[in-house]
Amino acid sequence: MQCLRDQDALIPQPRGNFPKVCAAGLAAITTGGIVFFSPERLFGWVAMVILILTLGPLLHGLCLLAEEMLYHSNTRYQGRGLLSHVLPACGLGGKTLLAAALASLLLYLAGHPLPHKDQCWKLLFLASVLYALFKSLGVLGPSEVEVSDICEGRKMNVAHGLAWSFYLGYLRLVLPHLDDSITSFCATHWASCPFRGRGSRKLLILVPLNANISHKLEDEDDNIRFYDNLPNNEIDRAGVRGRVYKHSVYRVLDEHGTAHECVVEYATPLLTLYNMSQESSAGFGEPERRQQVLLFYRTLQNILDHSLECRNRFKLILLNDENEDDPHLLSKAILKHLQQQEKEEFCLTPTSQQEIVHRLSSTSSAPPSAPLSNGEWHQPEPMSREPTLMFSLEKPQPLKEPVEDTDYCQ
Known part of the structure; x- marks a missing residue:
């Protein structure tokens, strides 16, 4: 499986109003001909x-x-x-x-x-x-296109139900606690320094197009190794007291042998799609399964993008099943998304004093904007900082009328 470079070319978009435009054009042309003759x-x-x-x-x-x-x-x-x-x-x-x-x-x-x-x-x-x-x-x-349009427009597909179930029954419950679980995990594994980057602190959700999910990632790619589990989250759910939700941490090795820790798992509802395609009574073949996987990805992405509880805590990774010759395609796909997350993050914290001293020692002369105090040059504070809101406590003043103050020479 390989990570798709251009997902927009693969994921079907919602159908538009072009058939209505064509029908209106045909009706206008026909009516004009009748009016003429x-x-x-x-x-x-x-x-x-x-x-x-x-x-x-x-x-x-x-x-x-x-x-x-x-x-x-x-x-x-x-x-x-x-x-x-x-x-x-x-x-x-x-x-x-x-x-x-x-x-x-x-x-x-x-x-x-x-x-x-x-x-x-x-x-x-x-x-x-x-x-x-x-x-x-x-x-x-109705044709297959009309039935598909109705099912997608009214959210009647199997993929829509699975995506909402996955969000409401799992992701919305666990993603708000993900950062706290990772912080607790780092406190107990401080010697190994896990989760060095911001992107690795998100839940990576794998969505393979063939819906064939392996229960152990290391069985698909030997560059992926199980590391440990995050602390369990216990939530009272549907009459079950303290139902346990957990995530697994994996170490993904790059081409240099450097390990990158991340929380990664497959989208569990895809097992349902795969099992349905294996049952003849379900009437759900491989082409329908592939289409439903794409709709599942599009629906879940749209749901999570509009969820305040899950925002910036997940990353969906769509995996293709066309080329499986490379045994390390899965690890490369995960590493590519981790590197992309690191490039998209911007640090807003002020520069430390040690970095400022190091920069000053590497230059022969101080910048002209740095003031002189006690015979030593001091670097001004960095401009970037955390954004803050400023409120004025003064009462609003009425607008003044214009006053003519032009002088005329007699």
């Missing part, structure tokens, strides 16, 4: 087409309503109102009824677009009935 029948044709497109879903909704009222009114709706719940669930909403009513009124006012009245009504009802039939048979069913 037959402007006198435009409103009648538009009204009849709208009626066909609305009466078909209404007839199909009536077929669905018959099923729901006969067999599912108590089990699925628990006796709730017909107008408020059952009708909208069957597609008999107010928008469709309103569009059909307005189209009927427009057709009545504009007249019949066909030469004979009987032809107009026959075509209208025949098209509506055939639409309901084809819709019930699945011929006019």
Whole structure:
């Protein structure tokens, strides 16, 4: 597995409104052609087409309503109102009824677009009935893109549920205590000087695309070695008193043999995705599993980015499974993210006095801005410091009126 250099090229983005723009463009072009060739029948044709497109879903909704009222009114709706719940669930909403009513009124006012009245009504009802039939048979069913768009928009995918469960049931509970656990761990392991960098004090969460998770990282890469566990966090959860949550510390060796300590683990819900793909009854193949892993990564990243409890305490690492020839790809991926974290951190603490003396001794002359006191040059205090808020205790003063003070020569 290797760390992806460009994750944006792999992670699917939410679908946009481009199909709506294309549909609006086609409708505008077609309407313009009708206006150009037959402007006198435009409103009648538009009204009849709208009626066909609305009466078909209404007839199909009536077929669905018959099923729901006969067999599912108590089990699925628990006796709730017909107008408020059952009708909208069957597609008999107010928008469709309103569009059909307005189209009927427009057709009545504009007249019949066909030469004979009987032809107009026959075509209208025949098209509506055939639409309901084809819709019930699945011929006019939603495409895979539409189903995917609905599931992603309404957060109905398996990945969305797993990501929220992982956040609410685990990360939101343990990440706020991570820094305290690392501090306690360093106090008991001060001789080995673990967690030298700021990036290593975050929880590194590995998300492999193949969802195949090893329970021991050292089995995948011999440059990764188990070091110790952080102190346990005991939280009362779901009736269990003192449920234990723990993290493992690993030492990752670079190409020079230097050890870098970090808290790293796999995203546990990926085991569920992998096991589902192994069960034939789940109907969850490898392509669907890969897509759900990407959605899981995108959803979890979005959740954690908006979480105040978890901010700056985690790092998601997406791992590719295409090239597995290098036995040290996992350690290289972890080290790359650790180095990236170190480069992104900026130190705001003042420079120590020893560093100032060392800088002065390395220069032959003092800078012109340094003042002379008791015959010795002193370096001024560094400009960077921790930001502070300053409040004024004075009462606000009213604005003064402009006063003319220009002198004119006579």
